[in-house]
Amino acid sequence: MSRLVKKEILVTPKGTRDLFSDELFIRKKIHEKCREIAEYYGFQEIQTPHFEHSEIFEASLGAASDIVEKQMYTFRTRGGDQLTLRPEGTVPIVRAYFEDGMLSWPQPVMLYYVGSFFRHESPQKGRFREFGQFGLEILGEDLAVAEATIIRIFSLILKELGLEAALELNTIGDKECRPAYRKDLIAYYRKHVNYLCKDCKRRLKENPLRLLDCKEESCVELKKNAPQMIEYVCDNCKAHFKEVLDFMDAAEIPYSLNPYLVRGLDYYTRTVFEFVIPPKTPEEKRMEIGGGGRYDYLGDLLAGKPLAAVGGAFGVDRLSELLKEKDGFAEGKRPKVFLIQLGEVAKKKSLCLIEEFRKAKIPLAQSLSKDSLRGQLRLASKLEVDFSLILGQKEAMDGTIIIREMDSGVQEIIPFPKVIDRIKTKAKN
Numbered sequence: 001m002s003r004l005v006k007k008e009i010l011v012t013p014k015g016t017r018d019l020f021s022d023e024l025f026i027r028k029k030i031h032e033k034c035r036e037i038a039e040y041y042g043f044q045e046i047q048t049p050h051f052e053h054s055e056i057f058e059a060s061l062g063a064a065s066d067i068v069e070k071q072m073y074t075f076r077t078r079g080g081d082q083l084t085l086r087p088e089g090t091v092p093i094v095r096a097y098f099e100d101g102m103l104s105w106p107q108p109v110m111l112y113y114v115g116s117f118f119r120h121e122s123p124q125k126g127r128f129r130e131f132g133q134f135g136l137e138i139l140g141e142d143l144a145v146a147e148a149t150i151i152r153i154f155s156l157i158l159k160e161l162g163l164e165a166a167l168e169l170n171t172i173g174d175k176e177c178r179p180a181y182r183k184d185l186i187a188y189y190r191k192h193v194n195y196l197c198k199d200c201k202r203r204l205k206e207n208p209l210r211l212l213d214c215k216e217e218s219c220v221e222l223k224k225n226a227p228q229m230i231e232y233v234c235d236n237c238k239a240h241f242k243e244v245l246d247f248m249d250a251a252e253i254p255y256s257l258n259p260y261l262v263r264g265l266d267y268y269t270r271t272v273f274e275f276v277i278p279p280k281t282p283e284e285k286r287m288e289i290g291g292g293g294r295y296d297y298l299g300d301l302l303a304g305k306p307l308a309a310v311g312g313a314f315g316v317d318r319l320s321e322l323l324k325e326k327d328g329f330a331e332g333k334r335p336k337v338f339l340i341q342l343g344e345v346a347k348k349k350s351l352c353l354i355e356e357f358r359k360a361k362i363p364l365a366q367s368l369s370k371d372s373l374r375g376q377l378r379l380a381s382k383l384e385v386d387f388s389l390i391l392g393q394k395e396a397m398d399g400t401i402i403i404r405e406m407d408s409g410v411q412e413i414i415p416f417p418k419v420i421d422r423i424k425t426k427a428k429n
């Protein structure tokens with residue numbers, strides 16, 4: 001006897017969803033574009049496991065970061081291991097760099113990844129608990145050209161997807177110059193501690209830079225007069241940042257400087273960047289669709305070895321949300337031709353015809369399980385195809401087929417073997 005699953009259980013868990021139809025089609029388009037450009041620029045794909053030892057995230061993202069404190073899906077396995085569903089892509093890749101011997105490859109090592117990541121966050125538009133990311137990492141490169149390459153590729157992807165986003169840049173210094181800034185930042189916020197939100201009061205002790213990232217209104221207000229890192233950067237950091245900006249100018253990538261851009265992770269040094277959709281109305285929030293930065297200390301943190309590196313990632317769910325709003329983006333996949341068959345002989349001939357179309361790479365829709373002309377025509381017009389092919393009893397015997405233009409209703413009868421050529425010509429006009 002079968003036991004029915006309770007209705008409440010027969011749904012995806014909060015913050016997750018099934019992907020199919022247009023949603024999945026758009027996603028595949030995004031992935032294709034990302035892969036195409038990244039591979040052209042010499043990045044190779046890497047796939048790491050969906051879970052890792054929890055410690056590598058705890059050690060690198062910052063014990064007090066929102067991710068580690070509230071958002072990681074951590075579990076103990078039957079064997080007693082403490083594992084975490086990957087909340088981001090960079091840490092596993094740095095782990096892989098050392099584990100898989102990439103240190104002995106020609107440097108820099110340029111990798112890209114596409115996949116699912118997991119964070120326990122409150123779901124909102126374009127944000128899910130299982131979310132998609134496309135990311136790039138350049139490992140073993142301390143020159144500003146690494147930042148430039150990654151930013152350049154991201155802006156190319158956006159452009160070719162037809163999206164417009166603003167690029168914001170900042171430098172958050174290194175271990176030479178950041179301590180002095182950190183000190184002044186703490187002093188500033190101490191003076192106003194009563195206005196800080198609960199989380200920021202705690203962050204003030206552990207990572208004051210993260211206060212600049214807080215979205216609470218009172219904290220956003222306080223930020224306006226906070227000291228700015230750019231006034232503290234040492235000569236080396238300044239020269240590096242200037243070089244990044246020179247590359248932006250040379251590649252004609254427009255940007256603006258955001259002196260309070262920090263990003264919510266501990267491992268960043270020097271350059272940080274974000275691509276944002278600016279709000280259209282004062283009530284709307286700015287929407288971050290991707291970002292990244294340099295992380296020269298992460299290798300040291302994880303493996304005790306120095307590793308200069310830069311990385312960044314796009315949120316695929318947000319890109320897909322934006323593309324869904326664009327007219328016609330999901331249309332490319334719709335077949336332009338529908339095959340209608342009537343009678344046993346025609347049905348049998350249809351199988352060969354479908355295969356001919358597949359070989360000719362012409363998408364062809366059909367419903368071989370349907371028998372009536374009306375039913376199939378209705379389906380053809382529902383799919384908004386340009387042409388229907390009608391293969392009736394008579395045509396099947398004669399070795400002909402009818403091509404019907406759906407808009408005008410004009411029909412022509414042509415020899416069966418000519419149908420593909422004829423469709424190709426007609427589709428061009």
Ligand SMILES: [Zn+2]
Pocket residue numbers: 196197198199200214215216219
């Ligand atoms: Zn706050």
Ligand SMILES: [Zn+2]
Pocket residue numbers: 173174175176177178233234235236237238
């Ligand atoms: Zn510095």
